[in-house]
Amino acid sequence: MQYTELTRKELQREYTRMTQRYSSYMREPMELDMRAEDPLLGRCENRRAAKHFGTVLGKELSDTGAARPTPAEDAVAALCTMPGCANRTVELCRRAGVLFDAVDHSTVLARIIPFDAKSEQLTHAASLFAISARLAALESLRGTLLRT
Structure with a gap:
C-alpha cells in the first residue's frame, strides 16, 4: 500500500501500528553505530551481512513509498526517504540506539557494518531503519493532511 494513497483514517491506523512497532524497539534499545568512523568508508568484510x-x-x-533502498558508493546501505524525512528518520533511530548518517533532506546512509555485529543485531537495525523511515513519512503525511 502506497502511503500517499491512504485515506486519513487509514493513515492514522498505519501510524498507530508503526508507533507500536517502534515502541517495542524503544523497550529493547541496542547500541550499534553504523556511521563510518574510519577512513575506509562503506567497508564491510562480510558481504553476506550486508x-x-x-x-x-x-x-x-x-x-x-515511505523510502526505498538506493545505491551509494560510500555506504553498505542507503535509503532515499520521502523529501524532508531523512533527519527525522535518523533521529528516531538514534533514540532507539542505532546511529546512521543523514546526508541531505532525503538520503540516509548505513556506512559500515561493525565487524562484531551479529545477524540478529543486523535484523534489528535494518528493521528499525525501515520502521523509522516509515514513521517519519507517516508523520509528514499526517502533518500535510491536517493542514488541508
Whole structure:
C-alpha cells in the first residue's frame, strides 16, 4: 500500500501500528553505530551481512513509498526517504540506539557494518531503519493532511 494513497483514517491506523512497532524497539534499545568512523568508508568484510541487511530493508519497505533502498558508493546501505524525512528518520533511530548518517533532506546512509555485529543485531537495525523511515513519512503525511 502506497502511503500517499491512504485515506486519513487509514493513515492514522498505519501510524498507530508503526508507533507500536517502534515502541517495542524503544523497550529493547541496542547500541550499534553504523556511521563510518574510519577512513575506509562503506567497508564491510562480510558481504553476506550486508546482503542480509539490504534484504530486511527491502522487505520492510516494500510498496509503502515511505523510502526505498538506493545505491551509494560510500555506504553498505542507503535509503532515499520521502523529501524532508531523512533527519527525522535518523533521529528516531538514534533514540532507539542505532546511529546512521543523514546526508541531505532525503538520503540516509548505513556506512559500515561493525565487524562484531551479529545477524540478529543486523535484523534489528535494518528493521528499525525501515520502521523509522516509515514513521517519519507517516508523520509528514499526517502533518500535510491536517493542514488541508
